[in-house]
Amino acid sequence: MAQTSSRGISRRGFLKLAGAAGAAAAVGGGVTGPRPAQAAGGIKPGFQSKYSVCDMCFNKCSLIARVQDGVIQKLDPNPKFLKSRGMLCARGNAGVEQVYGADRLKYPLLRVGERGEGKFKRISWDQALDLMAAKFKQIGDQYTRCGFMFMAGSDMQSTFVHRFAEVYGSYNTLSHESMCLIAGTRAFLDTFGEVPIPDMLYTKYVVMAGANRFESLVTPDSMDLMTAMKNGAKLVVLDPRYTKTAAKADEWFAIKPRTDMAFMLAIAHVLISENLYDKKFVAEKTYGIEQLAKHVKPYTPQWAAEQCDIPAKDIERIARELAAAAPAAMVYPGRRSSNYTDSTQIRRSYAIVNALLGNWDRPGGLTAARVVGLGGGIPFEAPFYEKNPEDRIDAGKATLMFPEEGSFKLARDAVLEGKPYPVKGFFVYHTNPMQTAANRSKTVAMLNSMEFVVTMDIHMSDTAWMADLVLPSQTYLERQDPCSAQQGSSACACVVMRDPVVAPLYESKPVFWVMQQVAQRLGMGKYFDFTIEQFREKQLAGLAGGMDALKRDGVYYNPSKLYGVYEGKIYKTKSHKIELFNSRYAEMGLEPMPVYTPPKPGGFARMRMVVGRNAVITQSSSQNNALLAKFQPTNHLWIHPDRAQELDIKDGDWVWVKSKAGKQRIKAKVTHETRPDTVYMATGFGVLSPGLQNIYGKGACIAQVLNDDFDSITGNMAMHETWVRVGKEAA
Amino acid sequence: MLKRLIAVLLVLGFIGAGLSLALASGGTGNSRKGKYLYRKNCRVCHVENGKAKELSPISMTQAQWKTTFDARDKVPCKAEWAKMSDKDLGDIYAYLWGHAKDSPSPAKCK
Numbered sequence A: 001m002a003q004t005s006s007r008g009i010s011r012r013g014f015l016k017l018a019g020a021a022g023a024a025a026a027v028g029g030g031v032t033g034p035r036p037a038q039a040a041g042g043i044k045p046g047f048q049s050k051y052s053v054c055d056m057c058f059n060k061c062s063l064i065a066r067v068q069d070g071v072i073q074k075l076d077p078n079p080k081f082l083k084s085r086g087m088l089c090a091r092g093n094a095g096v097e098q099v100y101g102a103d104r105l106k107y108p109l110l111r112v113g114e115r116g117e118g119k120f121k122r123i124s125w126d127q128a129l130d131l132m133a134a135k136f137k138q139i140g141d142q143y144t145r146c147g148f149m150f151m152a153g154s155d156m157q158s159t160f161v162h163r164f165a166e167v168y169g170s171y172n173t174l175s176h177e178s179m180c181l182i183a184g185t186r187a188f189l190d191t192f193g194e195v196p197i198p199d200m201l202y203t204k205y206v207v208m209a210g211a212n213r214f215e216s217l218v219t220p221d222s223m224d225l226m227t228a229m230k231n232g233a234k235l236v237v238l239d240p241r242y243t244k245t246a247a248k249a250d251e252w253f254a255i256k257p258r259t260d261m262a263f264m265l266a267i268a269h270v271l272i273s274e275n276l277y278d279k280k281f282v283a284e285k286t287y288g289i290e291q292l293a294k295h296v297k298p299y300t301p302q303w304a305a306e307q308c309d310i311p312a313k314d315i316e317r318i319a320r321e322l323a324a325a326a327p328a329a330m331v332y333p334g335r336r337s338s339n340y341t342d343s344t345q346i347r348r349s350y351a352i353v354n355a356l357l358g359n360w361d362r363p364g365g366l367t368a369a370r371v372v373g374l375g376g377g378i379p380f381e382a383p384f385y386e387k388n389p390e391d392r393i394d395a396g397k398a399t400l401m402f403p404e405e406g407s408f409k410l411a412r413d414a415v416l417e418g419k420p421y422p423v424k425g426f427f428v429y430h431t432n433p434m435q436t437a438a439n440r441s442k443t444v445a446m447l448n449s450m451e452f453v454v455t456m457d458i459h460m461s462d463t464a465w466m467a468d469l470v471l472p473s474q475t476y477l478e479r480q481d482p483c484s485a486q487q488g489s490s491a492c493a494c495v496v497m498r499d500p501v502v503a504p505l506y507e508s509k510p511v512f513w514v515m516q517q518v519a520q521r522l523g524m525g526k527y528f529d530f531t532i533e534q535f536r537e538k539q540l541a542g543l544a545g546g547m548d549a550l551k552r553d554g555v556y557y558n559p560s561k562l563y564g565v566y567e568g569k570i571y572k573t574k575s576h577k578i579e580l581f582n583s584r585y586a587e588m589g590l591e592p593m594p595v596y597t598p599p600k601p602g603g604f605a606r607m608r609m610v611v612g613r614n615a616v617i618t619q620s621s622s623q624n625n626a627l628l629a630k631f632q633p634t635n636h637l638w639i640h641p642d643r644a645q646e647l648d649i650k651d652g653d654w655v656w657v658k659s660k661a662g663k664q665r666i667k668a669k670v671t672h673e674t675r676p677d678t679v680y681m682a683t684g685f686g687v688l689s690p691g692l693q694n695i696y697g698k699g700a701c702i703a704q705v706l707n708d709d710f711d712s713i714t715g716n717m718a719m720h721e722t723w724v725r726v727g728k729e730a731a
Numbered sequence B: 001m002l003k004r005l006i007a008v009l010l011v012l013g014f015i016g017a018g019l020s021l022a023l024a025s026g027g028t029g030n031s032r033k034g035k036y037l038y039r040k041n042c043r044v045c046h047v048e049n050g051k052a053k054e055l056s057p058i059s060m061t062q063a064q065w066k067t068t069f070d071a072r073d074k075v076p077c078k079a080e081w082a083k084m085s086d087k088d089l090g091d092i093y094a095y096l097w098g099h100a101k102d103s104p105s106p107a108k109c110k
Helices: A001-005 A011-027 A097-101 A127-142 A160-169 A182-191 A221-231 A244-246 A261-275 A281-286 A289-296 A301-308 A311-327 A343-357 A408-419 A440-449 A511-520 A530-538 A546-553 A583-588 A626-631 A643-646 B002-024 B031-044 B063-069 B077-082 B086-098
Strands: A047-053 A062-068 A072-076 A109-111 A120-122 A149-153 A205-209 A234-238 A251-253 A329-331 A425-429 A453-458 A469-472 A484-486 A492-495 A605-609 A636-639 A653-657 A661-671 A678-680 A723-728
Touching: A047 A546, A072 A097, A097 A626, A109 A127, A127 A149, A127 A425, A127 A453, A127 A469, A127 A511, A149 A160, A149 A408, A160 A425, A160 A511, A182 A343, A205 A261, A205 A311, A221 A234, A234 A244, A234 A311, A261 A289, A261 A301, A261 A311, A261 A343, A301 A311, A311 A329, A311 A343, A329 A343, A408 A440, A492 A546, A636 A643, A636 A653, A643 A661, B031 B086, B063 B086
Parallel strands: A149 A425, A205 A234, A205 A329, A234 A251, A425 A453, A453 A469, A605 A678, A636 A661
Antiparallel strands: A047 A062, A062 A072, A109 A120, A109 A469, A484 A492, A605 A723, A636 A678, A653 A661, A653 A723
16 A cells, blocks of 8 residues: 555554544544434434444445444454454454445435436336336336346345346346456356366465455455465465555566466476476376466467567466466466456456466366355246347357346446447446446446446445436445355355445435335235345345354354365366366457467557556545545556656656547656556556545546456456556646 | 168168268257247246256257157157247257257357
């Protein structure tokens, strides 16, 4: 955390601050706005400790809330929650501010001015729900049910939004995933037949490319990697930026962006040409070694060195070291892969190296998902709407798109084009595409093309700012949620759930209730004719003692096999083996093995912009948190000193950064922590909504500058295909 | 007469081969309609603690679904299958085959 250290605030100081804010809420002052007396359920006297599940990022760590007289004082980690190794991070500690933040949405708001003008009026929940029902009916009748699009974030109640969409009859459901990880998911699914969980704790050697696990936290990977390194594991990081992960690594190579595949193919070349791969494993469990051997022959370390800016001798050495440590060695699969137009194939090259190391299903390698046995809840039979179009609005535009996830990028283009059919309604829950989707101007244009946009959130996000109807959501600490299954490799698979820690503030409601109410108004009430308790009972039906464990420990575990899961079983691929050569790709006319294409030059004076995370904020859901904003009050454009000198830019100067998607104004951070050909800025600033008081007017919005290319196989947004020019702002 | 019989058999053979080919590639059915029809007609029994074995698309591989549909007169609930039209069965097949456990998009939930 560069910002943290430069401000001289330690993590301990941060935690004190988090605790102080909770206390401030209790006495009704400080940075926290609302008063607990406004809670609908009133105040319960006395001190209580209650389990909940963090929502400051997607990891869903179990926590214990310390509550005094109905007010949350502090959030502590749950020591029994193995997936986080009993940890709650700094962001998690700051979660108390999500509840007591001054910018909470308090009641339903209806737009009365122009879209984006920010003129809203307060309406009652009944008026809001009646309006929603009327619009769902009108748009459904006029444009078919697929004329309404749904987008729900990674949330334990998003299942009810999907349920509503399905019974309402729209296939057009989106998630954040097509802006994040679906290329990586596709690559590993199409190699191993499932998406692996890395066994970080027991690994001996990790090559990490395109991931920043010590800042962009994933549990248990982040903690386990640190422990593994203490136990002697080696970490090699490839990243154009000197991230905190790079800083902690044994070796860091400032790889040229978009050349990771060249590195991986050269590793495969060495493993095969020097007979270092796991021959028994490859012979028994994989398909296509002969084709792969032929394929990687030209991809020598000497060739890759020129592509990647990594010396050939290092590539050779890393390949040999990986092989020596195998099978407790890995190329870390990573998470976000919304980078390039061939990101699926890039991640396939990671998967192939793992297969050659024979690390699948073995200690310290890549493990299969463990079965915890949580049920799907209360089943339903959605009606079929004969008038609906054949498929999703974004169908057929990416070769192997996941039909349940879709592609935000391709759906947005289709909405803007109005083809193959019009989409005129949009329901957005717990996600903020205005900040997370590349090319914000296009998102604005899409929202402007809609007849009715509803956003449900805890604060006035930029997407809410553009909506017709804004609904106040309960925060995670006020909600009762269904159970959720979690995967954690050696930390075991587990189940967590949420019950309210405190009574909800203001008129905030859960999305389950909203979907239930609107469904009733549309004559679809029978699909939501249950309570969360009943839903959970059904989910837990196969897990004896599940609810008791959740109430007692805040988490439920059952024993399951971690290694050797696939012994005697088929791999869920077309050949039923691990596919070095993907036979389905070959049939579909796709490259069955990753073929490298060198990055095209960006043109005169252009630099590539890359996306990344720090450990303080996760997307836009936490950036307006008053506690976290103290650590990351704004963002800067990272630029290498050589380029800065050429452009007469000094540290702290105002600069403009411009791509074909848009232009932003931002202060420069002149630093060696990025390559001369690469610039970086943190996500989530330059907001349009003044309702985000802690960050409004600060920094620049990366979504405004990022180009919206896409991975041709999955439709995953390809954000790093962005070339920018940077200039010093005229005085 | 014999020639005519052979011709008929040949034609039937071609039709059969055509059907097999269609099944091999998931057929031409509507997978979304198939999901609806599967839930309506099949899941009634093929559910946890139901009358028949619990099933979902990921219960079988694409090849196994094909085998099942190729030999539709051998399924235990063939009487129920017989009540459905070829088009409905084709839609159900498209759903089950298209989201089988070794398919590109295995079904997520049951």
